[in-house]
Amino acid sequence: MSVRQWSRDLAMGARFAFAGGREGWTRALLTAVGVGLGVALLLLTTAIPNALAERDRREEARSDHTFSQQKIPKADDTLVVVDSDTTYRDLDVRGRVLEAEGPRAPLPPGVSAFPAAGEMVVSPALKELLDSDEGKLLRERLDYRITGTIGEQGLVGSHELAYFAGGKGLMKLLEGSASGARIDSFGNDDLGSSDRWDPVLLLLVLVVFVVLLMPVAVFIAAAVRFGGERRDRRLAALRLVGSDSRMTRRIAAGEALAGSVLGLVLGTGFFLLGRELAASVEVFRVSVFPSYLNPSPVLAVLVALAVPAAAVLVTILALRGVVIEPLGVVRTAKPSRRRLWWRLLLPLGGLALLYPMIGQGDDGGNFNQYLVVGGVMLLLIGVTALLPWMVERVVARLGAGGVAWQLAVRRLQLSSGAAARMVNGIAVAVAGAIALQMLFAGVEGDYTRASQYDVTRAQMSADVPDGADTAATVGKYRDTEGVRKVTALSDVHLGDRRGEDESIIQITVADCASLREVATFASCRDGDVFAVKRSQYDESERLAKPGTTLWELPDDDSGSRERLISWTVPRDIRQAQSREDPTGYDHGGILITPGALPEKLRALTTTRLFLSLDPSVPDAYDHVRNTAARLDPLVEPMTWSSVESNERYATIRTGLSVGAACVLALIGASLLVSQLEQLRERRKLLSSLVAFGTRRRTLGLSVLWQTAIPIGLGLLLAATVGMALGAVLLRMTNTPVRVNWPSVLSMTGIGAGVVLVVTLLSLPPLLKLMRPDGLRTE
Amino acid sequence: MNVPPGSLLAAENLRKAYGPTTALDGAAFSIHPGEVVAVMGPSGSGKSTLLHCLAGIVTPDSGSITYDGREVTSMSDAQRSALRRSEFGFVFQFGQLVPELTCVENVALPLRLNGTSRKEAERTALAWMERLEVDELRGKRPGEVSGGQGQRVAVARALVTNPRVVFADEPTGALDSFNGERVMELLTDAARSANTAVVLVTHEARVAAYSDREIVVRDGKSRDMERVV
C-alpha cells in the first residue's frame, strides 16, 4: 500500500466532505461546528488549570500579610499596610491603605507610585464603578481622590474591584483594632502551600471536569456522523465506478478527517473568541485576563491529535457494520444481537478502580487522581455501552398500543442502535450530574452550615469604635437611611477574685428595650439589675448573688493589680430568663440598665450594635456601611446571612450547574440536527401517510415516542449509574450514603426537558414535511 | 355547477399554481361509482396535481370539487383527513409502505387509524392480502419483499377500508409489465366487485387499458375523451 495512494484517497474524501453544493457545505459546516464547540471546550478545560495557577501566582505576588510573629522595626524600606476591604452591594472590594515609611518602601505590584494621603489608585473596574451612577454610594465611602489605576500585574482578574489609598499614622491604628502589618516586601511564598486544596474539593473538581467532558466526547463522536446516510450512498456510487472497499473506507476516513480538521480550526477560533470574551465577563465573582487562558502546549497538541483521530476511528467503526456495495448500501441485515458481558465490564472496571479509595477522604488522605478520573470515565462510558443493549432488549419486548406507539416501537426495533446513539450524550451528562449532585448534597454539611444568626431580628452588626461615645454612635446609625432599629449591647467581663480570672461573669449593659433582645422579664425601668438564668446551669449564676464583689480582669501587659475596679452585686437584683440574642448567643450573667451602671465600669465596656434594616429601602446595607466608614474608615460592619457556605464549594456547584446546562444544550442541538435529517429522509413516506388520512397528531406523537422511549430508558440507566457512582464517591469521602431524590429528579427532569424541547422544535419542520408537496415527484 | 348526473366525485374549473408554475388551469373531472377512469397526459401536465386535488390532499386555488354531494374545497383539514381515512384509498408509485412495520401491519394501518382494534384490523387486512395473493408475506417487512409484492400489499392497504374511491398514482410505475398488469388486474377486479371507483393516473397505455374511460390532461387543462367523441 503506497503512501501516495493513501494520501490520494484521503484527499479525495476531503474533497467530498465539502462537495455536493449547498447541502454538502451545510453538512460539513455542521460537523465542523459540532467538533469545534467540543474542541473549544476541551481547550478551555486545558487552559483552566493555567488560569487558576496564574491567579494564584498574582495573588501571592501581592500578598502583604506576614504570618510570622516577628515584627520588623521601622526602617527606610518599610511600608505599613492596613486592610480596608469593603463590600458594595454584593461585590467585594479589596482595599488597602498604605503608608511608606522611607524612600525604599516596596511598591505593590501594578502600582507605579505611592498615593499620597487622601489619594488612591484604583483598578479599572472600580474606576468604572465609581464613575457611574451605580457607584454613588461607594464613592461617598471611598472618599479619596483618584490619582491613577492599578496595572494588570496587581490584579487577579479583569473585573476585580481594588484600590490602594494613602494614609498617615497607620502604625497607631494597627495597635488598635485595625488589621494589617508593617512589611518590607510584597509577596509570600508560604501562601500557596498554606491554602492547599482539600482532597474532597479536589475530588469534586476532578469529577466535575470528567463529567462535563465525557458528554462532549460523546457529542464529537455523534457530530462526525452527521449526514451518515447520504455519505453511505455516495460511497456506494464510488464503488460503482470502481473503487475497492478499502479505498472506500479510506475515502470515508478522509471525509471525517476533513470535517474534524475544519472543526479544529473553528474550535481554535471559538476558543480565542471565548478567551477575549472571558475578559468581559465575570463568572462566580471570578474574572480572568485573556492572557491567563493559555492551554498548556502539551495538552493543546494532544487535543489537536486526538480529535481527528477519534473522528476517523468513529467513522471506521461505523462503517464496520455497513457493507458498501456498488449498487447501494447494505446494512448487514440482522446485526448480531448485542452482547452484555463486555458492556458490563466497563462500569464494573470503573467501580474496581474507585474501590480502593473508599474512605480515604476523611483522614486528610489523598485520592489518586488517575484512578479517580479513570474510574469515573469507565463508569460513564459504561452508560454509553450499556444503553444500546438495554434499548434493544426493552424495545424488542414492547407490544400493543395505538398507531403512534406502533410506528415508534417498530422503528426503534429496526434501528435501536441509532436511537441509543442519539441519547447517549444526554444519558452520560445526566448520570454524571446526578452523581455529583449526590456528592455535593452529601458533603454539604461540611461546607455549608446554617448560621445561628436570626436575620429576622437584625441584619447587620457593628462595633462602636474604641473611645467613641456610644450614644452618639447609636444616634448616627439610627439616623442612617434604611435603619429601623438599633440595639446596643455593651459587655464587660468581671472575675470573682481580685487579679484572677478563674470564674468570669458577663455583664451586659443596655437600656430596657435592648435588654429585651437578650432576656425576658416582667418589667424594666432604668436602674434595674437582673441576674439571668440560662436554660442550662452555668457557674455564673453562683456569682450573681446579691452582695458578691466582682473585679475587673487583670490586663496581662500592665500586670498591676492595684488599680483594679470592683463592683458589688446590688441587693435588689431581680431574676430574668435568658433569650438568644440576634447572633444566636445565649447571654448569661448579669444585665444592667445604664442608670445602675457605675461610671467607673462604663469605661471598660465594649459595645456592639445590632441593626435592623428596612427591607424596602434600597441599598440600606450600603448606607450603613457608609455611616460606619465615616465613623472609622477601617471598620466594616458585619452583614448577616442565614446560611454561611464555603465559597469555593459554592463556586464548584454553580460551575457544575452552568456546565451541565451548556453540555445538555449542546447535545440537544445535535439531537435536533439528526432528528431533522431523519425526518427529511422520510419525507415521501410522511406525505403518503398524510395522504391516506393519518392525523398530524398521530405522526407528531410517534416522533415524540420515538425519542421518549430511548430517552426514558437512557435516563433510567443514567439515574442508576449516577446513583451508584454517587454512592461510591460518598463512600470515598466517608460520608453516609443518602440518595438526594430532588436532585435525581431535577437532573432527569432537565434531561427529559431537553428531549421535549427538541421534539417541539422538530414539530414545525415535521408539519412542513407532511404537506402534500412531498408527494410531488419533480 | 355542471356535475354530470350520478357522479360520485366531480370537479370543475380547477386552478392550482405552485409558485410561478401553473399545474392546473381550468381542469374538470367526474367519476361514477364503480367506474375506473384513467388520467393520462405527458409528464408535468398536471396529472398528479389533479389527483391530489380530487383526493383532498391539496386545496386548489379556485374551482370546486364535489364528493357525494359535499363540497370538498370548503372542508377543514381535519374533515378532509377523515374523508381520506374512511372513504378513500391510495396507491402510489413507491415510498408508501412504512419500512418498520410488517406487511400485515401496513395493510391494517388505515383501519387502525379509524380506530379499529389491532386484532380485528389485522384479521381484515389478512383477508385482503389473501385476495391479492400476498398473504404469505404477512410477517415480512417491506424491505424484504419484491416490488410487485410490495405494490400488491399497497393495493390491499388501499382497499382494506372498503373505500368508495381509490386513487392510484402510477401504481405500476416501478414494475415490469408482467407484474404491473397483475397488479392492475387485481386492483380493478377488486374495485369492480366492491363497486369502488378508481382514479388511475398513468402514462402507460396498457395500464390505462384497464380503465373504463380516460381523461387527458395537457398544460393543466383536461379533456374528457368520452364526452368529446
Place this chain on the structure above:
Amino acid sequence: MSIGHTLLGLLESGPRHGYDLKRAFDEKFGHDRPLHYGQVYSTMSRLLKHGLVEIDGIEAGDGPERKRYAITDAGITDVERWLATPEKPEPYLQSTLYTKVVLALLTGRDAGDILDTQRSEHLRGMRILTDRKRKGDLADQLICDHALFHLEADLRWLELTAARLDRLREAVSR
C-alpha cells in the same frame, strides 16, 4: 392513406397547379414514394366530379397543360371530417396519422385534437383486447398481448408526436 384527402388539404392554403400539388406532396409526405403525375390527375378529376374542387383557371404555355385547382366549401368540410375521424386502431398506421397531423398544422387546425382522438380510439381497442385477455385462456392472452403491444407502440408514437408538435409546426411551415 388517402391521397385525395391529402391533396385536398394541401389545396386549403390556396389554389395550386397540378404540378405544384405533386411537388408539395412529395416534399411533405412522399419521401420514398413520390406521386406519379397520373395519380395526381386521376385523383383531381375524381374530386372535381364530387364537387370538392373546382378549376380556378387554365394557363396555356410551354409544356403540359396546366390547370389550377381550388378547394370548394364541400371540400373543406370533407377534409375536416376526415381529420376528425380517428383511424381504425391497426398497426403501422403512422404514415396516415403523420399526414393528418401535418395537414392539420398546415391548415391551422389543432393537431393535438387529432392525436387525442386517435389515442382514445386506440385505448378503446386496447380495452376490448384487455377485456378479452382477462376472460380468455392462455392462447387468447398471448394473441391479445401481441396486438396490445403493437397498439401500445402506436400510442407511444402518438405521445411522442404530441410532445413534439411545436417543433413539427415550425418544420412544416418553413
